[in-house]
Amino acid sequence: MGAWEEETAIRFAGISQRKPNFKLGPITLDIPKGYITAIVGPNGSGKSTLFRMALDLEKPSEGTVTLLGEPVGQGDDVEVKQKIGFLPEETLPHEDKLTAREKANFNSFWYKDWDVNRYQDLLLSLQVNDNLQLGKMSKGMRRKCEFALALSHAPELLLLDEPSSGLDPLAWKTMIEILHRYMEPGNRTILMTSHIVEEVKRLADFIVFMAQGRVLGVYEKDELFSSWFTFFVSGDGLTAQKAASMPGGSGVEPAGNATYRITTGKAFEAEQWCEANGLQIVGRQALELDEIMSTLLQQESIGRR
Known part of the structure; x- marks a missing residue:
């Protein structure tokens, strides 16, 4: 394993993709291990596409993606996906009739490190009733529930796409506190997108600016705000x-x-x-x-x- 692989959670190497009305890349970007990196930019910049490529839900036309030292899209990736938590921006309609508890039971089957006690603690902190159907929850309640589900197997890498979407101020503050505690061991990584300036300022160590499918720059947060x-x-x-x-x-x-x-x-x-x-x-x-x-x-x- 190369030195960069030991220090990089995700590497996007020369990736590009063409769609009818959108071009992504080419992008070369390293997401450092042990830190919180926030990608910010207008809607349609390609932020969510990067997430989907990291999870092998979309394929780049060119280039490669490496995740936790393993190439994405090659061979059996079950072991590496055990180490990932993902909170997508959009909910999945086919899960609407499931209760949160039923989805948690399903997740516990797939993640060997699933911790029911951690899950219950998160529900308590976020004030979530997991006996409700996901489709009948308010947007904020469902967001809190999905957030708890993404964290309950203590993933090494957490991908958060607009994590605070729909949250009220109290729930937002609780989410920030939970993520700070999540990062305390020092060996975990978060890659997130957010439109909330205060959220980025409170959480991010590094900030990536994207627009129109390109990376405009990568900055250390404190250095960025002391420079502009x-x-x-x-x-x-x-x-x-x-x-x-x-x-x-x-x-x-x-x-x-x-x-x-x-x-x-x-x-x-x-x-x-x-x-x-x-x-x-x-x-x-x-x-x-x-x-x-x-x-x-x-x-x-x-x-x-």
């Missing part, structure tokens, strides 16, 4: 052209009184640049996740023209 700022800069001789030469600059706008509003993805280098050029930073504002995403999308659009 909007600076308000003034000084003698400052012009729009000069402001545009700021390191990491991705947008310049006049802000009045000989001041320019400059967005940068390299805040530390930008501060040094201002000092070296005798310019003053008269204000600064950290960018939120959706603002960073919007800026990256603009850069991608300009780069493709």
Whole structure:
């Protein structure tokens, strides 16, 4: 086993796929073991397709997927799938007539590490009645139930597609706490998608930005948020052209009184640049996740023209 296999939970190597109205890739992406990685991006970016490829529910036209050190789609994969928990974004209609307890009994047959005590503890924490039919539950109740089912065999790798969809604030907070506890042993991995900025900020160690079937960038979370700022800069001789030469600059706008509003993805280098050029930073504002995403999308659009 190679060194990267020991440190990588999932490797997407040069994968691509073509559909009538969508092209994915080519994408090369490593999901590190022992961390939470969040994929964020607009609807239709290809996030759920990556999940389905990891589970061998869809095949790439080109490239390979390796999961927990084993190539996906080659030979018997029962053992490796025992180590995975999956929470899809959409529920399965053919399960609507099952009670949650019946689905749990079915899962316990397939997962050798299924722990009924863990399952009951999760139901208690999430306040779920598993004697109800899945199809008669509210969206939030069913989401909590499916979440408990995905965790009850203590998977080594957890795939969560929009995990908090339909949850009320209290249930959302409980889910965050459960996932933090789940990661405590240090040898587990979560790959998730989410549109909830606060969820990504609370959970993710790494953030992957996707759009239109491509990866725009992979960032360590704390480094990302410490790098992206909007600076308000003034000084003698400052012009729009000069402001545009700021390191990491991705947008310049006049802000009045000989001041320019400059967005940068390299805040530390930008501060040094201002000092070296005798310019003053008269204000600064950290960018939120959706603002960073919007800026990256603009850069991608300009780069493709």
